[in-house]
Amino acid sequence: MHRAASSHVTSRRTLLLGALSLPVLAACGTDSGNQPEPESTAPVELSVFWWGSESRAKATEEALKLYTAKYPFVTFKTTWQGNQGYYDKLATLAAGGNAPDIFQIDDGALSEYAERNVTLDLTSYKEKNKLDVSKFPESLWKYAEVDGKLAGVPTGENTPGMIYDKQLCQELGVPEPKTGMSWEELIAWGEQVYTKSGGKVLGTMDPSADYKALWVWLRQQGKELYGKKAMAVSKEDLIKWFDLWKGARDRKAAPTADIIHEANAGDVTKQLVVTGKAATSFLWANQLSDTQKLTKRTLGVVAYPGDPKGQWARAAMYFSVARSSERKDRAVDVINFLVNSPEVGKLWGADRGLSSNMDVRKGVADGLTDKVTKEAFAFETDLASKFGQAPPVPPKGHVKVRQLLTTHAESVQYGKATSAEAAEAFLKEADAALK
Amino acid sequence: MPRSSNPANRKEGIAGYVFLSPWLLGLMGITAIPMLGSLVLSFTNYDLLSDWSELEWVGFDNYTRMFADDPHYLDAVGVTVIFALVAVPLKLAAALGVALLLNKERRGTGIFRGLFYLPSLLGGSVALALVWRAMWSKDGAVNAFLALFGIEGLNWINEPDWALETLVVLAIWQFGAPMVIFLAGLKQVPNELYEAAAVDGATKWRSFWHITLPGLSPVIFFNLVLETINGFQGFTSAYVVSGGTGGPVDSTLMYTLYLYQSGFTDYEMGYASAMAWVFLIAIALITATLFSTGKFWVHYGDGQ
Numbered sequence: 001m002h003r004a005a006s007s008h009v010t011s012r013r014t015l016l017l018g019a020l021s022l023p024v025l026a027a028c029g030t031d032s033g034n035q036p037e038p039e040s041t042a043p044v045e046l047s048v049f050w051w052g053s054e055s056r057a058k059a060t061e062e063a064l065k066l067y068t069a070k071y072p073f074v075t076f077k078t079t080w081q082g083n084q085g086y087y088d089k090l091a092t093l094a095a096g097g098n099a100p101d102i103f104q105i106d107d108g109a110l111s112e113y114a115e116r117n118v119t120l121d122l123t124s125y126k127e128k129n130k131l132d133v134s135k136f137p138e139s140l141w142k143y144a145e146v147d148g149k150l151a152g153v154p155t156g157e158n159t160p161g162m163i164y165d166k167q168l169c170q171e172l173g174v175p176e177p178k179t180g181m182s183w184e185e186l187i188a189w190g191e192q193v194y195t196k197s198g199g200k201v202l203g204t205m206d207p208s209a210d211y212k213a214l215w216v217w218l219r220q221q222g223k224e225l226y227g228k229k230a231m232a233v234s235k236e237d238l239i240k241w242f243d244l245w246k247g248a249r250d251r252k253a254a255p256t257a258d259i260i261h262e263a264n265a266g267d268v269t270k271q272l273v274v275t276g277k278a279a280t281s282f283l284w285a286n287q288l289s290d291t292q293k294l295t296k297r298t299l300g301v302v303a304y305p306g307d308p309k310g311q312w313a314r315a316a317m318y319f320s321v322a323r324s325s326e327r328k329d330r331a332v333d334v335i336n337f338l339v340n341s342p343e344v345g346k347l348w349g350a351d352r353g354l355s356s357n358m359d360v361r362k363g364v365a366d367g368l369t370d371k372v373t374k375e376a377f378a379f380e381t382d383l384a385s386k387f388g389q390a391p392p393v394p395p396k397g398h399v400k401v402r403q404l405l406t407t408h409a410e411s412v413q414y415g416k417a418t419s420a421e422a423a424e425a426f427l428k429e430a431d432a433a434l435k
Numbered sequence: 436m437p438r439s440s441n442p443a444n445r446k447e448g449i450a451g452y453v454f455l456s457p458w459l460l461g462l463m464g465i466t467a468i469p470m471l472g473s474l475v476l477s478f479t480n481y482d483l484l485s486d487w488s489e490l491e492w493v494g495f496d497n498y499t500r501m502f503a504d505d506p507h508y509l510d511a512v513g514v515t516v517i518f519a520l521v522a523v524p525l526k527l528a529a530a531l532g533v534a535l536l537l538n539k540e541r542r543g544t545g546i547f548r549g550l551f552y553l554p555s556l557l558g559g560s561v562a563l564a565l566v567w568r569a570m571w572s573k574d575g576a577v578n579a580f581l582a583l584f585g586i587e588g589l590n591w592i593n594e595p596d597w598a599l600e601t602l603v604v605l606a607i608w609q610f611g612a613p614m615v616i617f618l619a620g621l622k623q624v625p626n627e628l629y630e631a632a633a634v635d636g637a638t639k640w641r642s643f644w645h646i647t648l649p650g651l652s653p654v655i656f657f658n659l660v661l662e663t664i665n666g667f668q669g670f671t672s673a674y675v676v677s678g679g680t681g682g683p684v685d686s687t688l689m690y691t692l693y694l695y696q697s698g699f700t701d702y703e704m705g706y707a708s709a710m711a712w713v714f715l716i717a718i719a720l721i722t723a724t725l726f727s728t729g730k731f732w733v734h735y736g737d738g739q
Contacts (some may be wrong), residue, residue, distance in 0.1 A: 088699045095483045116484040258593035263679040411684045
């Protein structure tokens with residue numbers, strides 16, 4: 001008797017509670033429909049993985065803390081490392097089913113990951129405005145599309161930049177390189193640097209092993225590097241390219257093969273403007289501050305030689321969400337915050353490229369105090385009006401092609417192959433890698 | 436009496452397997468099953484990142500591609516063979532030479548044994564390879580030393596004709612492990628033989644040639660097999676010194692490094708698996724060949 005009454009009471013209370021909570025739940029539902037915020041407030045930890053320097057790591061941690069301040073139930077497990085080996089680790093994580101919720105990626109690898117469906121297609125988030133790219137230049141967010149899928153969110157805009165030793169030019173009394181100078185003029189300049197420095201500074205870096213220099217050079221002639229599932233560059237053009245730099249080395253306008261090889265490894269600390277072995281390095285505009293931090297000499301940045309319309313507004317890097325993530329909505333919201341928040345923009349400066357969001361970019365530009373960042377910003381803003389149209393993102397197989405170009409260009413530099421032999425071998429292997 | 440009919444024996448057998456089980460589990464889980472997995476993958480286009488549903492059976496394509504259509508693979512085979520052919524004999528010679536010097540008990544031999552063994556303790560470590568890279572660079576310690584004699588050194592690790600040689604020197608320098616084994620072997624050679632030889636008026640060289648070497652032959656054989664297998668598997672030094680590229684111009688592209696690149700940089704894990712199997716078979720064949728030559732020159736003390 002007693003027991004029955006108690007259970008009766010309980011069930012009535014349950015009902016009552018249920019009835020009370022219904023409108024609350026309903027309210028939650030409509031609320032989340034209007035705002036681009038995921039619903040659940042249960043504690044959640046997102047893994048974030050990127051490459052970069054220590055200062056980038058610090059700025060990233062601080063930006064994520066801003067998000068946690070906004071949503072205290074969201075915390076982050078961050079992992080970062082230097083450039084070298086980053087993709088090895090990312091691939092291993094992804095293969096083991098442990099892809100980070102959010103990871104940094106660049107256009108060298110975006111197609112590799114997107115075509116293999118590792119990255120989440122963000123198109124629906126963009127359409128529902130949960131991912132806001134309305135303040136981005138259209139060409140910039142479109143540079144994240146692979147096969148019609150939005151594979152990442154550009155963190156910022158970037159373009160190839162030739163970084164040079166400004167101080168040396170003054171010391172030697174040679175003019176500084178200028179945007180728009182021809183490749184021939186650069187080589188003549190390199191020769192001058194070599195002579196006037198008494199052979200101490202070996203002219204200009206020889207970028208013949210560098211795909212982006214080759215690409216810009218081709219685009220200046222109205223040609224492209226990549227076609228559909230094959231290389232677009234012709235054998236004749238490649239031979240011309242290799243010969244151009246062979247000529248430069250013969251004139252001592254560029255260093256010898258062993259010195260070039262040191263820089264080709266890609267490590268920022270080994271770049272020749274940093275080590276002082278040559279007066280230029282072919283890098284990205286946003287690397288001005290990274291290289292400047294590594295040397296006491298004053299550096300500057302200009303566009304790659306030739307007509308600057310060969311360059312384009314390229315995404316410096318992207319944030320992507322793993323398709324396997326169990327916290328996709330939250331991960332997208334975090335990225336949305338990182339790329340659109342003015343505070344984050346100020347924290348990052350030009351480290352991940354010029355902010356994609358134009359309003360944020362303006363805010364960052366106005367608040368800049370650091371001289372070097374200011375210069376990189378001004379350079380790229382100025383160049384933006386001269387950009388040509390962006391090509392599609394490099395295709396799957398690009399990583400291999402990049403390595404093949406280095407190997408074959410170096411075999412010419414070391415005199416192990418003629419330009420024609422290297423061009424032929426490269427094209428054969430590169431075409432196979434793109435299939 | 437057959438063993439199985441004795442229940443006590445059978446119980447003991449089961450207990451044996453129970454005690455073995457941690458090792459067996461390790462063997463199955465970490466070695467045997469993944470190896471079989473890689474054998475299966477070597478016949479597919481497995482690329483590490485794609486969904487399993489995209490996996491395609493490609494037959495022997497990966498295997499034919501290695502030999503017919505991949506110049507870098509052949510480069511890697513060449514580099515590895517040269518490395519093993521040069522580094523292994525020199526390393527063993529160095530180990531044996533130093534072991535002979537340290538065999539006699541003098542004051543301080545213990546310290547020297549320890550010192551010579553040190554580089555091996557550091558083994559294939561990344562730190563050591565980094566130091567090596569710095570030492571052999573254009574403005575590194577090696578060139579500074581050469582400059583004392585007025586010699587201008589090369590940019591060793593960045594010259595395709597010399598980069599591999601620096602790795603060979605690194606391998607030779609780490610002769611400590613075979614040296615210790617040689618030392619132990621030298622103690623096993625019966626002293627009476629030397630005494631008898633001395634009585635017969637044999638020179639030091641003759642007693643080395645006719646007593647030490649034959650007496651030591653089982654140990655030499657053991658070291659040779661071990662070091663050959665190690666030599667073929669060299670990875671860390673090549674990876675670190677070349678910054679993971681195997682450059683300049685494939686000159687340090689060791690087999691395992693190219694295998695790693697194929698799997699993790701080019702995302703061609705099926706191809707990399709096929710390479711691993713060819714590698715395994717090649718090493719097995721080389722080891723078998725070494726064993727088959729053993730009967731001609733390895734003398735076991737028990738008269739067999």
